[in-house]
Amino acid sequence: MRPAQAPVLDALAGIIAGLAVDRPLDESVVFALDSLRVAIGAEEAAVWLTYDGALVRTWDVGVAALTLDDVSAAAHAPPANAPVAVATIPTGNGAPGRLAVRCARPVDADGRLLITAVANLLAPALVHADRNHRLEVEVEERTAAIDRERRFMDRIIDSMPVGLYVIDRDYRIQAWNRKREAGMQGVSRDEAIGRTIFEVLHRQPAEMLRREFDDVFATGRIQEYQMESVATGELRTYRISKIPMRLGDSGVTHVITIGEDITDWREAQTRFAHAEKLAAIGQLAAGVMHEINNPLATIAAIAESLAFKIDDARKAGAVLSPDIPEYLTIIDNEVARCKQIVDGLLDFSRPKQPLRERVDINEVIERTLMLLKHHVRFKRLPLERDLDQGVPRVPRASGEQLVQVFMALLLNAMDAMTDRPGKVVVRTRRGRSPSECVIAEVVDQGAGIPRSELGKIFEPFYTTKEAGKGTGLGLSICYGIVQDHGGRLEVESAVGVGSTFRVVLPGVEE
Numbered sequence: 001m002r003p004a005q006a007p008v009l010d011a012l013a014g015i016i017a018g019l020a021v022d023r024p025l026d027e028s029v030v031f032a033l034d035s036l037r038v039a040i041g042a043e044e045a046a047v048w049l050t051y052d053g054a055l056v057r058t059w060d061v062g063v064a065a066l067t068l069d070d071v072s073a074a075a076h077a078p079p080a081n082a083p084v085a086v087a088t089i090p091t092g093n094g095a096p097g098r099l100a101v102r103c104a105r106p107v108d109a110d111g112r113l114l115i116t117a118v119a120n121l122l123a124p125a126l127v128h129a130d131r132n133h134r135l136e137v138e139v140e141e142r143t144a145a146i147d148r149e150r151r152f153m154d155r156i157i158d159s160m161p162v163g164l165y166v167i168d169r170d171y172r173i174q175a176w177n178r179k180r181e182a183g184m185q186g187v188s189r190d191e192a193i194g195r196t197i198f199e200v201l202h203r204q205p206a207e208m209l210r211r212e213f214d215d216v217f218a219t220g221r222i223q224e225y226q227m228e229s230v231a232t233g234e235l236r237t238y239r240i241s242k243i244p245m246r247l248g249d250s251g252v253t254h255v256i257t258i259g260e261d262i263t264d265w266r267e268a269q270t271r272f273a274h275a276e277k278l279a280a281i282g283q284l285a286a287g288v289m290h291e292i293n294n295p296l297a298t299i300a301a302i303a304e305s306l307a308f309k310i311d312d313a314r315k316a317g318a319v320l321s322p323d324i325p326e327y328l329t330i331i332d333n334e335v336a337r338c339k340q341i342v343d344g345l346l347d348f349s350r351p352k353q354p355l356r357e358r359v360d361i362n363e364v365i366e367r368t369l370m371l372l373k374h375h376v377r378f379k380r381l382p383l384e385r386d387l388d389q390g391v392p393r394v395p396r397a398s399g400e401q402l403v404q405v406f407m408a409l410l411l412n413a414m415d416a417m418t419d420r421p422g423k424v425v426v427r428t429r430r431g432r433s434p435s436e437c438v439i440a441e442v443v444d445q446g447a448g449i450p451r452s453e454l455g456k457i458f459e460p461f462y463t464t465k466e467a468g469k470g471t472g473l474g475l476s477i478c479y480g481i482v483q484d485h486g487g488r489l490e491v492e493s494a495v496g497v498g499s500t501f502r503v504v505l506p507g508v509e510e
């Protein structure tokens with residue numbers, strides 16, 4: 001070994017010994033650089049790690065600031081003259097490193113040897129540290145991306161106007177959206193996630209729930225059904241869909257349940273179906289009316305002339321069975337009843353009266369009450385008026401038709417209160433929006449209507465009144481008229497308490 005190399009070897013030995021001490025990477029690098037600087041008599045020493053041309057990390061020791069430019073320039077300059085000496089740190093991947101020192105005088109061959117040796121010594125630790133650092137950054141970025149994706153998905157399912165939850169094969173809840181938090185059986189997400197659906201929806205029979213989910217797990221097909229709930233305080237109808245979800249290629253791993261409030265949709269459907277039915281009846285009625293009216297007129301005329309003939313025969317001394325006049329009366333009554341039904345049906349088929357008047361609903365009600373004043377039974381009925389004189393007028397209306405509506409509603413109220421104490425209240429008030437501006441209610445304390453029958457009362461020919469008393473056309477005609485006026489006819493009723501029929505019409509401010 002040449003004696004000139006002894007200081008270099010000593011310095012190297014010192015650096016190796018120093019690096020063998022267990023200390024953090026940063027301290028080790030600074031120690032090695034400082035030892036190198038002293039051994040060479042350099043002003044400063046520094047290490048750069050770059051990756052794809054970008055600087056990822058530096059360590060430096062000294063006073064002046066060695067820049068990446070200095071280092072790059074030195075890497076290409078002839079080594080003997082450059083004030084900056086550079087050695088490559090072998091990284092074996094895309095992160096080349098450089099170790100540089102700056103001296104007042106050019107670095108000699110021994111010095112360059114030492115620099116290269118230190119660069120090689122530091123390389124494994126630096127490469128390792130760099131890889132760790134890059135892994136950490138990558139993990140952070142991916143976690144952030146997953147977080148963003150998750151928040152995005154959560155936002156999507158929270159924005160949907162449906163209740164949504166997902167369970168896995170153990171019936172444990174894996175997702176629970178905002179609507180479910182406020183929904184039918186409002187449970188917070190934190191409370192729901194991870195628990196079984198049976199614990200959370202404890203009000204629903206567990207066996208039934210399990211059967212529904214098992215069905216989807218087994219068949220892999222979407223199951224749909226409707227259910228009613230009063231959990232929100234009023235009766236609402238929900239369409240429940242159970243949708244299979246597969247995480248891998250195998251069978252169903254999760255079931256997504258979506259609950260959609262279809263109350264308004266169902267009501268609209270019912271209204272639509274009802275309107276269609278009325279239109280169909282109108283057409284049918286127009287067709288048969290003529291055919292029925294003529295024979296009815298013939299029967300009535302023949303019954304009448306029979307009565308005359310019987311009278312004549314009596315006067316001529318003939319002895320006749322007393323049943324005969326009675327039979328004639330029955331024929332007469334029945335013909336009258338048929339005519340009543342025919343007239344009712346005519347209301348559906350008659351060309352619609354033009355709706356051109358601007359009508360004051362209070363005036364319509366007063367006119368109706370005036371007409372009813374002469375009705376024998378209605379006269380005895382306690383009646384209370386609660387009419388808001390500030391109610392706007394109905395813009396395009398027919399006073400005649402609206403009188404017909406209130407007449408039918410008030411007669412029904414009277415019928416419902418036969419043999420019952422209590423009163424009927426007729427009320428008007430202003431609604432909330434222009435399309436629902438005029439509200440008129442007929443409230444009775446009569447027998448009430450069972451919930452199961454509520455859907456039927458607007459059907460033509462639905463009646464609970466004894467034969468000859470009602471045709472069952474009153475409410476269906478009212479319904480059609482109010483609808484033609486751009487309004488709605490609603491009912492609320494409780495058996496034994498009474499009923500409220502509400503006419504909601506558009507209004508116009510004068």
Ligand SMILES: Nc1ncnc2c1ncn2[C@@H]1O[C@H](COP(=O)(O)OP(=O)(O)OP(=O)(O)O)[C@@H](O)[C@H]1O
Pocket residue numbers: 408412413416444446447448449457458462463464465469470471472473474475476499
């Ligand atoms: N205020 C009410 N209280 C209780 N039940 C009612 C009331 N109004 C209507 N109903 C029920 O709805 C049915 C249908 O009423 P609707 O007015 O259409 O026919 P109706 O009164 O039976 O016969 P009509 O064609 O002569 O009016 C009634 O038979 C009755 O069962």
Ligand SMILES: [Mg+2]
Pocket residue numbers: 408411412470474475
């Ligand atoms: Mg009626």
